[in-house]
Amino acid sequence: MRWNENDAKTYQSAKEYVDTAIIPLLPVAGGKEQEEAVRMGEFTSYLTDFLERQYTGRVYLLPPFTYLKEESTEDRLERLKTWTEHFKNQGFSHFLYVTSDSRWRQADARDLGELVWIPAFSLAEMDTNKRQQSIEQQAQQIIPLMTEKWS
Amino acid sequence: MSEKNHRVSRRQFLTYTLTGVGGFMAAGMLAPMVRMALDPALEAAGDSEFVSVGLSEDEVSEEPQRVDFSIELDDGWYSSEQSRSAWVLREGNEILALSPICTHLGCTVNWGTNEENPEEFFCPCHFGRFERDGTNIPGTPPTRPLDVYEVEVRDGMIYLGQINQRG
Ligand code: FES
Numbered sequence: 339m340r341w342n343e344n345d346a347k348t349y350q351s352a353k354e355y356v357d358t359a360i361i362p363l364l365p366v367a368g369g370k371e372q373e374e375a376v377r378m379g380e381f382t383s384y385l386t387d388f389l390e391r392q393y394t395g396r397v398y399l400l401p402p403f404t405y406l407k408e409e410s411t412e413d414r415l416e417r418l419k420t421w422t423e424h425f426k427n428q429g430f431s432h433f434l435y436v437t438s439d440s441r442w443r444q445a446d447a448r449d450l451g452e453l454v455w456i457p458a459f460s461l462a463e464m465d466t467n468k469r470q471q472s473i474e475q476q477a478q479q480i481i482p483l484m485t486e487k488w489s
Numbered sequence: 490m491s492e493k494n495h496r497v498s499r500r501q502f503l504t505y506t507l508t509g510v511g512g513f514m515a516a517g518m519l520a521p522m523v524r525m526a527l528d529p530a531l532e533a534a535g536d537s538e539f540v541s542v543g544l545s546e547d548e549v550s551e552e553p554q555r556v557d558f559s560i561e562l563d564d565g566w567y568s569s570e571q572s573r574s575a576w577v578l579r580e581g582n583e584i585l586a587l588s589p590i591c592t593h594l595g596c597t598v599n600w601g602t603n604e605e606n607p608e609e610f611f612c613p614c615h616f617g618r619f620e621r622d623g624t625n626i627p628g629t630p631p632t633r634p635l636d637v638y639e640v641e642v643r644d645g646m647i648y649l650g651q652i653n654q655r656g
Pocket of ligand 1: 591594612613615617630
């Protein structure tokens with residue numbers, strides 16, 4: 339499911355089937371670091387879009403969790419906890435966070451859910467098919483982490 | 490006199506005949522030219538929805554094969570390419586192209602990924618199952634068969650069109 343009105347409606351009537359939330363974690367920065375932040379953001383979106391498309395009936399792709407690059411790990415983690423709690427209370431039982439920002443590797447998110455870090459590469463020069471293929475390849479690393487919790 | 494008449498009439502006969510044959514030949518030559526001239530128009534009218542998936546008719550077997558292709562989408566603001574997939578298989582002397590979208594809640598199904606049921610389509614989301622021809626298996630969440638693409642074979646190649654619901 340996606341963050342749009344139609345899917346929100348479908349979700350209301352199929353809630354018991356949608357138990358997994360996917361949250362992209364996207365750094366935001368201007369100036370010199372902007373380009374890198376954008377690349378990470380674009381890459382992560384392609385990846386989470388792919389996951390959503392494959393598993394749309396069971397996952398809800400939430401809006402990205404964004405943060406300024408200088409926000410400390412503790413603060414980020416704290417806010418992410420609040421998000422997670424909120425959606426847990428709404429009936430989600432599995433959480434998957436996807437990011438290209440390596441600084442999340444130091445964060446201990448074990449009790450929040452599964453946090454996967456995938457280094458970004460540029461997709462701008464690829465044609466649709468090539469891009470689709472590379473994204474699918476990367477996604478294959480994430481999929482088992484998500485589906486092995488399902489049963 | 491009568492002989493001459495005869496000869497003339499035969500010549501006339503031949504002339505007529507040859508004109509006839511020539512006419513046929515000309516028609517035979519013209520037809521493709523006319524078709525070639527008309528074709529782009531025809532294509533713009535209706536055929537353009539069909540896209541080649543890069544698979545030839547003889548490559549299609551009973552074992553479902555996944556093909557990926559992209560279509561041009563025009564949503565009023567800009568046109569974009571969207572990727573699509575289909576499972577193509579032979580069923581009797583028909584070619585079936587199944588949409589991989591689970592009819593329960595839209596996850597993507599795969600062929601043979603469930604170890605206990607290797608000869609079925611399987612949906613990982615809520616374990617929906619479909620037979621080889623796309624029929625949903627009772628007792629699993631989906632309530633109707635997988636949708637099918639319209640299939641056309643042109644010069645031995647598989648072309649897929651729009652997606653239709655069944656059942
Ligand atoms: S979406 Fe396929 S079984 Fe539910």
